[in-house]
Amino acid sequence: MFKNNEDTHKSDKIETIIGPSVKVEGDFAGDGDVIVEGIVIGTLKTKNHLRVGDEAKVQAEISAASAFIAGDVNGNITIEEDLELKSTAKIHGDITCSKISIEKGATINGKISMNGQKKESINNSVIEK
Amino acid sequence: MYLYIYDVFLNDKKYFNLLNKIENRLADLEIKGKICRLNLLKNMSEAIDDGIKQGVNTVVAIGNDSTFGKVVNAVADRDITLGIIPIDGESKIAEILGVPAEEKACDILAQRLVKKIDLGKINKQYFIDSASIDDNNVSLNFEKYQISPVGKTMISICNLGFLSGNDSIYQKKISIPTDGWLEAVVTPLKSGFFGKKGDRAPSVFPFKKILVESKGDPVTVTIDQQTIFKTPVEITVAPKKLKVIVGGERLF
Numbered sequence: 001m002f003k004n005n006e007d008t009h010k011s012d013k014i015e016t017i018i019g020p021s022v023k024v025e026g027d028f029a030g031d032g033d034v035i036v037e038g039i040v041i042g043t044l045k046t047k048n049h050l051r052v053g054d055e056a057k058v059q060a061e062i063s064a065a066s067a068f069i070a071g072d073v074n075g076n077i078t079i080e081e082d083l084e085l086k087s088t089a090k091i092h093g094d095i096t097c098s099k100i101s102i103e104k105g106a107t108i109n110g111k112i113s114m115n116g117q118k119k120e121s122i123n124n125s126v127i128e129k
Numbered sequence: 130m131y132l133y134i135y136d137v138f139l140n141d142k143k144y145f146n147l148l149n150k151i152e153n154r155l156a157d158l159e160i161k162g163k164i165c166r167l168n169l170l171k172n173m174s175e176a177i178d179d180g181i182k183q184g185v186n187t188v189v190a191i192g193n194d195s196t197f198g199k200v201v202n203a204v205a206d207r208d209i210t211l212g213i214i215p216i217d218g219e220s221k222i223a224e225i226l227g228v229p230a231e232e233k234a235c236d237i238l239a240q241r242l243v244k245k246i247d248l249g250k251i252n253k254q255y256f257i258d259s260a261s262i263d264d265n266n267v268s269l270n271f272e273k274y275q276i277s278p279v280g281k282t283m284i285s286i287c288n289l290g291f292l293s294g295n296d297s298i299y300q301k302k303i304s305i306p307t308d309g310w311l312e313a314v315v316t317p318l319k320s321g322f323f324g325k326k327g328d329r330a331p332s333v334f335p336f337k338k339i340l341v342e343s344k345g346d347p348v349t350v351t352i353d354q355q356t357i358f359k360t361p362v363e364i365t366v367a368p369k370k371l372k373v374i375v376g377g378e379r380l381f
Contacts, residue, residue: 019332021282021317026274038332042274 015048020055034064036071054088076110131162131212132180134173134200136192139216140166147231151191151214154232158239162187173203181207187374189214189238197222198257198355205248205255205370212238212374221354222257225291227379237376245369246306246381249288249352251362256352257306257371259293260286260364262341264348267360269313270340276332281318286311286339286364291380292354295331299380303333306381309368310335338365 015032018024023039030046037053043061044050050064056071063078070086077083079097087105094110102108133155139148155161163185165176177188189212190200197213197220204211214234215223228234248255262284269276269284278284283294288306290298295316298304304312316331340363341350347359 015335017330017333018276019315019317019330021279022276022315022332023279024274024276026271028274032335037330038279 016046018056028060052089054086130180130184131160131187131189132177132185133162133164133189133191133214134176134196135164135166136190136196137167137169138193139191140168144216147216148191150232151235154235155238158235160235160239162189173199177203177207177209181209186210187212192216194220194222194353195355198353201248201257201371202255205367210243210372210374214238221292225258225289225380226373227376228374229376229378238374240374240376242375242377243372244307244375244379246371246373247288247309247311248367248370249286249311250365250367251350251352251358254352254356254358255367255370256288256356258287258289258291258353259304260350260352261293261354262286262348262350262360264343266344267348268342268344269334270342271334271336272338276313276315276334278315283316283318285314285316286341287314288366289381290314297331302381303331307369309366310337311364311366312336313339336366338363340364 036056050067052069054070076093083097085106087103089106096113191214218230285293287304313334343360350358
């Protein structure tokens with residue numbers, strides 16, 4: 001299912017999987033790792049790693065310890081540590097994180113703040129490595 | 130002290146020789162105890178209550194999955210260790226617990242490897258393995274969010290998931306009956322020549338309490354392939370609720 005993605009994060013146990021067969025509405029909060037391949041509307045919080053697959057549609061405010069995003073996100077993203085955006089990622093919202101990795105082809109419509117300080121402002125642009 | 134409860138159907142004389150063999154094996158292993166044969170006038174809860182008054186601390190149910198489903202509900206709220214002796218090789222609950230059929234089960238009882246496992250609770254009834262929801266027209270309401278299936282899916286609420294119809298749930302240890310959580314598992318289905326088959330990875334939501342509601346007419350919820358409920362139902366986890374004697378071949 002996830003063979004086309006290259007998330008380097010490793011975990012002993014995946015806690016929650018929001019697959020393409022479900023739609024989640026409301027304030028989702030989890031303590032463990034979360035994988036999203038379906039639809040999420042509302043807020044999405046986890047104290048651990050978040051992975052948004054390339055077919056996922058997220059209309060939510062996101063906060064997580066770390067994240068790998070390859071799908072569509074419409075909402076602000078707050079990541080405590082590393083954020084990795086794959087080429088298929090489409091972000092409409094502001095990003096706050098400590099470290100960021102952006103693959104060629106990813107699109108970001110919003111501001112990026114590193115460690116709480118605004119380093120870059122990007123509007124309707126395509127990021128290249 | 131052991132209490133052996135024989136289910137009603139074992140009163141048929143065709144089981145006489147088999148029960149004799151079991152009783153002889155229990156005597157050999159020095160774990161004989163009080164025997165209670167259920168009948169139309171004596172139910173399981175009464176038998177267990179009487180046994181507790183006489184000092185029973187281990188109840189052994191002899192019968193099939195229907196028997197074990199009833200005895201789980203009868204002992205879950207009592208400080209009792211449960212053992213089972215399956216009367217044929219078809220018991221799924223026995224397979225989960227790693228208990229072989231007939232006399233061989235006596236050896237497992239004698240070894241007395243006791244595990245505390247979680248139970249699921251639907252309305253006021255406990256289940257040991259899973260609850261299956263046979264219709265997609267439902268919503269699963271968690272504390273602050275709800276999920277709705279998209280397309281054709283199979284929905285299971287799992288403590289272990291062996292009876293859920295999706296073998297990967299227990300094989301991949303998606304649901305573990307000792308972790309204090311239940312899992313709502315939504316598996317996409319694909320129709321084909323050989324029937325319905327899951328073709329994509331399932332969605333998995335660990336939880337302690339959910340409300341299952343129908344978006345239309347009430348929907349059937351079946352627990353452990355036996356008892357049927359209609360929506361709406363509340364499902365909760367009862368952590369470490371059952372003390373049960375298990376074998377080395379158990380599935381968890």
